Amino acid sequence: MTHSPDVRHGLCPASLVRDGSVTSAEWFQISPSRERASRWWSGLLGALWLCLGMATSELSAQEPAAPAAEAAPEVKTDDAPVDPDAKYAPPRLTPEDETKWRRSSLVSFQNALRASAPTSAETKVLVDGATLYVNKITMTSLRKDLWKSAVDPAKRVVDLAPPAVRSILASAMVKQIGEMLRENPRHPPEVELNLVLLLANLNSQPGSTTPPTPMVPYTPAHPLLIEYIQDPTRLVQSRIHAAMALGRIGRDAIVGVKDGDLSVVQRAAVATSVATTLRSTEIQGSKVGHVWLRWRLVEALGNCGLGIEPTGAPTYIDAAMAVAADPKENIKVRAAALQAVSQMNLPGNTNVPLILSEIMKVVEQVAKNYNSAAQAKVKQPVDPDSSWAIMECYLAFQPATQQQANAPRLWGMLNQSKRSGLGGYSASVKGAYDLCVPITNHMINNAKSPIVIPKAQVDAVSKWVQDNPPADRKPTATSAALP
Numbered sequence: 167m168t169h170s171p172d173v174r175h176g177l178c179p180a181s182l183v184r185d186g187s188v189t190s191a192e193w194f195q196i197s198p199s200r201e202r203a204s205r206w207w208s209g210l211l212g213a214l215w216l217c218l219g220m221a222t223s224e225l226s227a228q229e230p231a232a233p234a235a236e237a238a239p240e241v242k243t244d245d246a247p248v249d250p251d252a253k254y255a256p257p258r259l260t261p262e263d264e265t266k267w268r269r270s271s272l273v274s275f276q277n278a279l280r281a282s283a284p285t286s287a288e289t290k291v292l293v294d295g296a297t298l299y300v301n302k303i304t305m306t307s308l309r310k311d312l313w314k315s316a317v318d319p320a321k322r323v324v325d326l327a328p329p330a331v332r333s334i335l336a337s338a339m340v341k342q343i344g345e346m347l348r349e350n351p352r353h354p355p356e357v358e359l360n361l362v363l364l365l366a367n368l369n370s371q372p373g374s375t376t377p378p379t380p381m382v383p384y385t386p387a388h389p390l391l392i393e394y395i396q397d398p399t400r401l402v403q404s405r406i407h408a409a410m411a412l413g414r415i416g417r418d419a420i421v422g423v424k425d426g427d428l429s430v431v432q433r434a435a436v437a438t439s440v441a442t443t444l445r446s447t448e449i450q451g452s453k454v455g456h457v458w459l460r461w462r463l464v465e466a467l468g469n470c471g472l473g474i475e476p477t478g479a480p481t482y483i484d485a486a487m488a489v490a491a492d493p494k495e496n497i498k499v500r501a502a503a504l505q506a507v508s509q510m511n512l513p514g515n516t517n518v519p520l521i522l523s524e525i526m527k528v529v530e531q532v533a534k535n536y537n538s539a540a541q542a543k544v545k546q547p548v549d550p551d552s553s554w555a556i557m558e559c560y561l562a563f564q565p566a567t568q569q570q571a572n573a574p575r576l577w578g579m580l581n582q583s584k585r586s587g588l589g590g591y592s593a594s595v596k597g598a599y600d601l602c603v604p605i606t607n608h609m610i611n612n613a614k615s616p617i618v619i620p621k622a623q624v625d626a627v628s629k630w631v632q633d634n635p636p637a638d639r640k641p642t643a644t645s646a647a648l649p
Contacts, residue, residue: 255349279326303316332370370424388432461496563602
């Protein structure tokens, strides 16, 4: 059994690196001091950037290696703010309760875990055991590290079970998590955070190497995740993880896998909730948590792969492009929104020139910021947000894996030209992409020892932006014009 990537750690599979595109790789730690505004948000500041060395052949002839997914905010049980005067729900499980269950029911539970077709009696034992695993998250004695002591064991008991048992356990856990998240008064912030983490990391298929089997999220968790991200009274940190979980469901759901499939209607429900939350006024502004939440929401929107609603309304592409074209928005969020658009099933009336223009504007801004910092000989040539932005701009042209580039996904603007009605833009897309590649390569290769990007490369991007204005600012023919 493999230890597949999970939402908590944001790890990425080795398949993210294209075969033959790199000769070496190293982790480069980014930890911006400007974002250390509070201890609570320290967990959000451990993003890792995978700086991939390029081969020694001519740089302009190569594509940069697709970057690894950045690490999720590091989760610590004391990251969530605790109000000492607040009234919280009491623990649902004590050490004595757990000891009693182990003495009376553990053997029956272990036997039921091995059942290929659980009986009604075994199902009850499994449900009771799953409920206890969730309740364990509330134990005060475990709060020093709830992930290690409670969440990961619950996740593993589901992953290691046979399919029929896994379905029973996951369903019972989702039901119990929902009941506890809706409880009034609420559970302490660190408990709520870890309940969401468990919900986010449940799998319908855990993944393995023998035989090769992909990890598939437990998609019936999506209604509760939708409910959570839409609630403005919830912890922002926990909403970030819920958004990441919806993104994982949108990206990794597989047709035909029990509890791992996502119908068109369900996928549209996820995308609609994400787009609605993304546009809500309560998550706007420059607070670190809100920036991260918008970042994860646009990522989730792109992972759903839908550009328009089943009714034909361009809701999803309009929501992403509104973020991408907002000059006040954080640069990495703008770039992520453009990457999200490149992953959508774009209709034939999509304004591709507008999308390309916004991508190249971000590339131009990042390149100029990088050069200004490099000329000033600062230790860090560009802030981490811009570092992510240039990667996301590259991925907006060329996705991370060949599977994503191929039909039916056709992620990346280089592949969108294969869709009906968009074939005429292939030359324009390739021209913009060819200008983005050397700048991306330069920033990756010189991450530790910054060197100014050649002026000719930056000027070429600026000239492209000037020479290729879109005819209008409507994302699609039926969209409202962007400012």
